Amino acid sequence: MHQKRSFICELPQMKEQPIKIAGWIYHLRVLSQTTFLVVKDATGIIQCVMQTDLNSNLHLRLDDCVEVVGNLIEDPRAPNNWELHVTSIKKLSESAQMLPFNSSAVVENISPEIKIENRPLVLRSEKHGGIFKLQAKMIELFRRYLTENHFTEIVTSKIVASGTEGGTNLFQMKYFEKIAYLAQSPQFYKEQCVAGLERVFETGHVYRAEPHATSRHLTEYYSLDVEMGFISGPEEIIELERGLLNYMFEDLNRTHAKTLESFGQPVLPSMEKAPTWEFGECLERLKTSFGRTDLVDDLDGEAERQLCQLAQQEFGVPAVFVLGFPLSARPFYTAPRGEHGAAQSFDLLFRGLEITTGGQRLHRRSELESALKKKRLEPASFESHLRMFELGMPPHGGFAIGAERLTAQILGLSNVREATLYPRDRNRIAP
Amino acid sequence: MHQKRSFICELPQMKEQPIKIAGWIYHLRVLSQTTFLVVKDATGIIQCVMQTDLNSNLHLRLDDCVEVVGNLIEDPRAPNNWELHVTSIKKLSESAQMLPFNSSAVVENISPEIKIENRPLVLRSEKHGGIFKLQAKMIELFRRYLTENHFTEIVTSKIVASGTEGGTNLFQMKYFEKIAYLAQSPQFYKEQCVAGLERVFETGHVYRAEPHATSRHLTEYYSLDVEMGFISGPEEIIELERGLLNYMFEDLNRTHAKTLESFGQPVLPSMEKAPTWEFGECLERLKTSFGRTDLVDDLDGEAERQLCQLAQQEFGVPAVFVLGFPLSARPFYTAPRGEHGAAQSFDLLFRGLEITTGGQRLHRRSELESALKKKRLEPASFESHLRMFELGMPPHGGFAIGAERLTAQILGLSNVREATLYPRDRNRIAP
Numbered sequence A, B: 001m002h003q004k005r006s007f008i009c010e011l012p013q014m015k016e017q018p019i020k021i022a023g024w025i026y027h028l029r030v031l032s033q034t035t036f037l038v039v040k041d042a043t044g045i046i047q048c049v050m051q052t053d054l055n056s057n058l059h060l061r062l063d064d065c066v067e068v069v070g071n072l073i074e075d076p077r078a079p080n081n082w083e084l085h086v087t088s089i090k091k092l093s094e095s096a097q098m099l100p101f102n103s104s105a106v107v108e109n110i111s112p113e114i115k116i117e118n119r120p121l122v123l124r125s126e127k128h129g130g131i132f133k134l135q136a137k138m139i140e141l142f143r144r145y146l147t148e149n150h151f152t153e154i155v156t157s158k159i160v161a162s163g164t165e166g167g168t169n170l171f172q173m174k175y176f177e178k179i180a181y182l183a184q185s186p187q188f189y190k191e192q193c194v195a196g197l198e199r200v201f202e203t204g205h206v207y208r209a210e211p212h213a214t215s216r217h218l219t220e221y222y223s224l225d226v227e228m229g230f231i232s233g234p235e236e237i238i239e240l241e242r243g244l245l246n247y248m249f250e251d252l253n254r255t256h257a258k259t260l261e262s263f264g265q266p267v268l269p270s271m272e273k274a275p276t277w278e279f280g281e282c283l284e285r286l287k288t289s290f291g292r293t294d295l296v297d298d299l300d301g302e303a304e305r306q307l308c309q310l311a312q313q314e315f316g317v318p319a320v321f322v323l324g325f326p327l328s329a330r331p332f333y334t335a336p337r338g339e340h341g342a343a344q345s346f347d348l349l350f351r352g353l354e355i356t357t358g359g360q361r362l363h364r365r366s367e368l369e370s371a372l373k374k375k376r377l378e379p380a381s382f383e384s385h386l387r388m389f390e391l392g393m394p395p396h397g398g399f400a401i402g403a404e405r406l407t408a409q410i411l412g413l414s415n416v417r418e419a420t421l422y423p424r425d426r427n428r429i430a431p
Helices: A008-013 A112-117 A119-124 A126-148 A187-197 A234-255 A257-262 A279-290 A301-315 A365-374 A379-390 A403-411 B008-013 B112-117 B119-124 B126-148 B187-197 B234-255 B257-262 B279-290 B301-315 B365-374 B379-390 B403-411
Strands: A019-030 A034-041 A044-051 A065-074 A082-093 A172-175 A178-182 A199-207 A220-229 A276-278 A319-323 A345-350 A353-361 A396-402 B019-030 B034-041 B044-051 B065-074 B082-093 B172-175 B178-182 B199-207 B220-229 B276-278 B319-323 B345-350 B353-361 B396-402
Touching: A008 A019, A008 A034, A008 A044, A008 A082, A019 A082, A044 A065, A112 A119, A119 A126, A119 B187, A126 A199, A126 A220, A126 A234, A126 A257, A126 A403, A126 B126, A126 B187, A172 B172, A187 A199, A187 A220, A187 A379, A187 A396, A187 B119, A187 B126, A199 B199, A220 A234, A220 A403, A234 A257, A234 A319, A234 A345, A234 A353, A234 A396, A257 A403, A276 A279, A279 A301, A279 A319, A301 A319, A301 A345, A301 A353, A353 A403, A365 A379, A396 A403, B008 B019, B008 B034, B008 B044, B008 B082, B019 B082, B044 B065, B112 B119, B119 B126, B126 B199, B126 B220, B126 B234, B126 B257, B126 B403, B187 B199, B187 B220, B187 B379, B187 B396, B220 B234, B220 B403, B234 B257, B234 B319, B234 B345, B234 B353, B234 B396, B257 B403, B276 B279, B279 B301, B279 B319, B301 B319, B301 B345, B301 B353, B353 B403, B365 B379, B396 B403
Parallel strands: A044 A082, A276 A319, B044 B082, B276 B319
Antiparallel strands: A019 A034, A019 A065, A034 A044, A065 A082, A172 A178, A199 A220, A220 A396, A319 A345, A345 A353, A353 A396, B019 B034, B019 B065, B034 B044, B065 B082, B172 B178, B199 B220, B220 B396, B319 B345, B345 B353, B353 B396
């Protein structure tokens, strides 16, 4: 008789015995009479107990794939209170005699390179698989909040004829007889779609030919992009992001408490309390509290950490929205804030690192043309984009969050590669 | 006083007057005393009524962006039973004097090229914006069903060192000093992730350097990819897809009935009734019903239409799972079905077109090596992938659905470009 396999998470609800499960051997202890094995599937783990002679021809090893049939017994001594008494076991697939490490080992001290080259074992680890399960949930929550707030998901091309910001750090590709580039951001497309749908988001890859290999940069990352129309200023965009992150954080605190805990992380803070500080105010604070006088038109990594520290002291949350960056340091499409060279543009610093850049954009063709000229860019080469501004473009703005970077900040990972399944940098294109 | 802007869909629930809305002018009728305008935002439309002299300095045009303040009056003669009596109106942004077409025009007869070059107007159209709203919902439902069934979303790199299937139709790119390629599918990555997480899905772009420009092909499309472990055969994958599509179709029938209707489409069928026919059986049926004797190891477009027609006649649903394609026509990693050269591989034909390819994969390194050699590929060049099969790889399989193609089939669009915001083909890389 072909018996249906059950998921481990479903077992306590199941009435009929025997039960069939399948998964990996996550722990294994062979005694002379009895063998204890913990089996792990997509949904959980369960301890299985069997007579050791059932194993005599199988030579079970850690990380083998097995199918197990047995009877479920309630036992308060077992993890999760249930134990499977094995009546038969079958090896579905064998792991190598010598693995670089086992999935249930302490993965902490293994080098990032070895982890990337053995992704299945890392993903199978309860703790480290948790990084990517949390990331998946985070992306899901991002989409869900926006969908509930009248945003439509868009899918836009990553093959483009020119850069969105003037053309540095672009990857070049051969496109039949033409040259094309990989998109640095969906910026132009999300603005165009706002002119049709008013509120849009996209979750997708963006590409930066960054020649530097740092712990924060990837050449390919997953960007959580938002753009909205009919705004009266960047404060509305900040409000949206605040609500969005609150929603995401509250849910993750509830659903992924175990992963946060296993990485020694406190619960994620409420973003309601995160202050919004003007750029000039930030420079003042950095001067007063840290004696810094070296910053002029941008923040550096140290300043990002210092500002989060100040926000933590004053508001109990290690996060600041910095608003009003100098216009000169921002892309051409950025709207000005007042008359004195500031931009309607903000960064969100979180736990010492910039995780978002956003702002209000120019929405009139004539203003965009002037702005391009000021940056010594040729309006004619942006014609296919500028045209769209004549079709009824509302005042608008938005922001983008790097998914890997946010995951790393949430879990306190020191390198963004730890939160990237298949990282790409200066030196790595495989696996 | 700064009054908060309300969404049009919220108006009937609102108690306080006056009300402020913002949106585009979707319809406009100016009489000597009274002006009627329909305003559209992200959430709906509402008829606004105002004294014509309020407009005397504004020169309102269709597709302008406006902010309107007024009092909401219930009126059974108005569309949706409510009407806004305007007390003040402000133009936020102006559309060009001459538009190629208006968003409320009948977009039907406009050429695909003009539509692509004026995306905002197409998206603003109630009917044609509906294509992309339905697509967004479809993708959301895909993810939601899988998440509820223990699948984890993964994000994998699109920059790869080599092709997954031997190397034709690959786009080449310059990656610093190296040559890299754009991924044709996440096949290898999703298999590797199954070895860690058991059940995974990805929604992301894939790239095919297709030199042919047809109504069904794009060089970049959005692939809805699924892979699952611990299966006993391809029938389980077919069952999963059947359940998934049923879930998606039932929801779309309910939530997007208006869009289905505006494209003259019947409700989406229940996939429970779609038959699974062996490849050999399909050839027999095509011979019996259509006298076809020309097909040997694959189906052609006509055969796909004919098989859907037969399924419609016999089971009332224009869809067939075709299982057991000849192994010779499938990629090296495909598992064999029996001893006679068939593959554990299937296509789903829906309304006359293949929308899915899937199947069970080989899961043992030794079998993969033999299969590579049979296809005259060098195992050594797949080493970084083959290694993963020694880390505890369960029997597994999966499938992929092209999002644009499925959208087109759902709405009866004759060209997949109609369901692609920014299509890429042999000749197009902008906008």
